[in-house]
Amino acid sequence: MKRLHMALLAALVSASPVLADEEAELVINGDLHIVTRAPAAPHLEGHLDEVISGWVFRSDETQALQMDDFDNPGMVFVDRAMEVWNTVDGSEGKSCASCHNDPAESMKGIRAVYPKWVESAKEVRGIPAQVNDCRENRMGAKPWKYEGNEMAEMEALITLQSRGMTVDVAIDGPAQSTWERGKEIYYTRYGQLELSCANCHENNFGNMIRADHLSQGQINGFPAYRLKNTKLNTVHDRFKGCVRDTRGVPFKPGGAEFTALELYVASRGNGLMIEGPSVRN
Amino acid sequence: MRNPLTLAAVLAALCGSAALADGTVAPGDVKYEDGAVAVSLTGTPGDPANGPAVIDRKGGNCIACHQISAVNLPFPGEIGPPLDGAGSRWTEAELRGIVANAKMMFPDSMMPSFYKTEGYIRPGVAYTSKPPEGPLDPLLSAQQIEDVVAFLMTLKD
Numbered sequence: 285m286k287r288l289h290m291a292l293l294a295a296l297v298s299a300s301p302v303l304a305d306e307e308a309e310l311v312i313n314g315d316l317h318i319v320t321r322a323p324a325a326p327h328l329e330g331h332l333d334e335v336i337s338g339w340v341f342r343s344d345e346t347q348a349l350q351m352d353d354f355d356n357p358g359m360v361f362v363d364r365a366m367e368v369w370n371t372v373d374g375s376e377g378k379s380c381a382s383c384h385n386d387p388a389e390s391m392k393g394i395r396a397v398y399p400k401w402v403e404s405a406k407e408v409r410g411i412p413a414q415v416n417d418c419r420e421n422r423m424g425a426k427p428w429k430y431e432g433n434e435m436a437e438m439e440a441l442i443t444l445q446s447r448g449m450t451v452d453v454a455i456d457g458p459a460q461s462t463w464e465r466g467k468e469i470y471y472t473r474y475g476q477l478e479l480s481c482a483n484c485h486e487n488n489f490g491n492m493i494r495a496d497h498l499s500q501g502q503i504n505g506f507p508a509y510r511l512k513n514t515k516l517n518t519v520h521d522r523f524k525g526c527v528r529d530t531r532g533v534p535f536k537p538g539g540a541e542f543t544a545l546e547l548y549v550a551s552r553g554n555g556l557m558i559e560g561p562s563v564r565n
Numbered sequence: 566m567r568n569p570l571t572l573a574a575v576l577a578a579l580c581g582s583a584a585l586a587d588g589t590v591a592p593g594d595v596k597y598e599d600g601a602v603a604v605s606l607t608g609t610p611g612d613p614a615n616g617p618a619v620i621d622r623k624g625g626n627c628i629a630c631h632q633i634s635a636v637n638l639p640f641p642g643e644i645g646p647p648l649d650g651a652g653s654r655w656t657e658a659e660l661r662g663i664v665a666n667a668k669m670m671f672p673d674s675m676m677p678s679f680y681k682t683e684g685y686i687r688p689g690v691a692y693t694s695k696p697p698e699g700p701l702d703p704l705l706s707a708q709q710i711e712d713v714v715a716f717l718m719t720l721k722d
Contacts, residue, residue: 472686473686474686474687475685475687475688475689476677476685476689476701476704477704478677478678478685478686479675479677483675487675488644488675491642491643491644492640492642492643492644493629493630493642493644494622494626494628494629494640494641494642495639495640527687527694528692528693528694529692531688531689531691531692532686532687532688532689532694533687533688533689533694533695533696
């Protein structure tokens with residue numbers, strides 16, 4: 285497997301796949317205490333008792349990078365997004381700041397409840413769909429590519445405003461059918477290797493798959509800065525890589541299937557805290 | 566991936582016979598009995614010396630999930646049980662069945678089915694994320710399966 289191979293090389297360079305201290309506590313900048321283990325939401329009964337942040341499964345070195353914003357390589361991209369936030373773009377002569385002012389206030393709590401049902405659009409949307417809606421329809425600017433750097437960085441800026449808040453996505457009401465679709469995708473065995481998300485992230489978290497220490501595949505840490513590609517990665521980027529590694533054909537990033545899967549996976553993290561931008565290998 | 570089976574499979578499809586032209590049993594024609602496969606897939610004895618190459622990443626990547634002390638590969642996975650002693654626990658026919666299609670022996674097993682070409686959901690061409698244009702090759706050739714089975718038979722307690 286290509287990614288396993290990369291991880292293997294990386295591990296060889298660092299002499300061995302160093303396992304994390306699973307009892308470690310995540311405290312960011314010395315004062316922001318992050319809950320990395322929480323009782324599983326009721327809808328996970330029979331599947332998981334406890335939900336665990338992906339941070340817990342990383343090596344001591346990778347864990348440490350996320351504990352101080354000066355060490356977190358994802359933070360420079362947040363700074364870059366702050367410049368974009370204030371920069372006018374498109375035919376209407378507006379910036380994000382023209383309407384949303386200070387993101388610390390206007391975007392607080394957003395990431396903890398997304399993806400969510402957007403009544404005006406009559407669909408479940410992730411943050412990127414909302415950002416592109418504003419760009420296209422309110423700014424007269426070109427939409428950003430879902431997995432592009434601008435989008436990942438803007439999502440990181442928005443996410444940071446919810447860091448330390450408890451994930452709480454709604455799975456009922458108008459979101460329910462999308463959530464059910466996401467759940468179905470989660471348990472489907474894709475690709476020539478016939479592997480579902482659950483095979484690796486529900487039944488085998490804590491186990492090694494070659495040199496990789498499997499986590500629960502939670503998304504509370506996204507966007508995630510990956511040491512492997514030295515940039516911020518979106519949720520759908522990660523989903524894409526995981527489906528590819530089943531020798532399968534991934535769904536389209538930003539499309540309906542991955543948005544449904546994102547809602548479902550987010551709901552498996554209800555009770556954990558928003559950590560993004562996180563640091564991963 | 567160059568696979569000697571492809572041509573043989575085409576020939577077999579043309580003449581509609583169960584055995585491939587070279588005597589190889591096609592993936593769709595393998596007979597499982599209680600998860601085991603009694604008949605060699607090739608009619609040619611497996612070569613245990615090729616076993617370690619099949620176990621490695623470029624073969625069946627068994628090492629991603631299994632520890633095998635007899636092969637010196639770093640960072641074995643722990644998804645499946647260690648294969649040490651497999652040749653004492655199982656008969657050759659059982660091992661052939663497990664490697665060809667583990668789901669016949671262990672229903673819903675996470676272990677991939679190595680000698681199968683159909684029934685996949687959104688299969689791609691290896692790790693390219695691209696859908697295949699024609700029929701897929703099985704993950705391992707019939708001879709690779711015979712070789713790794715012969716190797717597993719040498720793993721005694």
